[in-house]
Amino acid sequence: MYRKQLEQAFCRKISGELTIFRYEVLQGEKEAIYEAAYQIDSIISIYELLVEMSSRLSTETLEAAVMFPNILTFLYREWLGYEDSYTADIQYCLDKELAKLRRDYRDMKEENIV
Amino acid sequence: MYRKQLEQAFCRKISGELTIFRYEVLQGEKEAIYEAAYQIDSIISIYELLVEMSSRLSTETLEAAVMFPNILTFLYREWLGYEDSYTADIQYCLDKELAKLRRDYRDMKEENIV
Structure with a gap:
């Protein structure tokens, strides 16, 4: 009961x-x-992940988190110090999509469309 | 000269x-x-990466991209279909930071501070 509460x-x-x-x-x-788009999106993501994690966090972690003031803002500030793969992920997407654009453009040139 | 232009x-x-x-x-x-925070942040990131990439894109890719209408919005929509590690990266940060909070909370309990 205490755990659920x-x-x-x-x-x-x-x-x-x-x-x-x-x-x-x-x-x-x-x-x-x-x-503030990056901050807004990050804080919403942190919130959503914490809700999802709540049922598997230890009781002690939950107690500590409930006691901690402004935990979302605190975790966002800490998150800024972590490495992430976001730029590399977008870079991969852009490389793929620009290669497709080039192929389409080449095809159109060969067919004298552009 | 044409390349630079x-x-x-x-x-x-x-x-x-x-x-x-x-x-x-x-x-x-x-x-x-x-x-719209996610969309705003993604479109700004795509823009910044494209500027950074511009000097190393092939002439043909640049030609194709210049001809393409609303390329930022197009690339954002394509990006939505790609996998990214963002959630896993934040998850890693939260796991580490919550473990630290728990340790600090345990220390305080042992010292009868909470």
């Missing part, structure tokens, strides 16, 4: 933090919201 | 597309801009 408390806490984050972001100008 | 034309084209994209996004409500 703890999970619910954790999910309510981070949901509340996300609501406050969203509210604060929406107080800014439109340009500022646009510029 | 082509690179410049490519960079001007995608810079123009990004300006139009930003303008269009900023016409929406603040909530819509917030919801």
Whole structure:
């Protein structure tokens, strides 16, 4: 019973933090919201992952997380210090797609379409 | 000379597309801009990578890209169909950081701070 309540408390806490984050972001100008796109997307992703992880986190971890103030913002700041493969993943996509564009363009040139 | 002009034309084209994209996004409500965070961040990343790649793309690829309408939006839509490691990367960060939180919490409990 305690375990289930703890999970619910954790999910309510981070949901509340996300609501406050969203509210604060929406107080800014439109340009500022646009510029904050990476932060917004990361914080939403961190929130969604934490909800998904909540049922398999240890009781002690859940207790620690419930006690920790502004855990979403804290984890976002820590995340900025980690390596990620995002640029390499987009690079791979662009290499593939530009190669396709070149092939299509070559075909059209050969058929005198361009 | 033609090569340099082509690179410049490519960079001007995608810079123009990004300006139009930003303008269009900023016409929406603040909530819509917030919801579009992933798209905004991805399109900016695609733009930045293309600028970086422009000097090493083949002349034919640059020609094809210059001819292609709305290439940023097109590449973003294609990108949605690719696999990426973003979730796994954030997951790794959260696992590490939550383990640290748990250790700190355990230490504090042992010292009767919490």
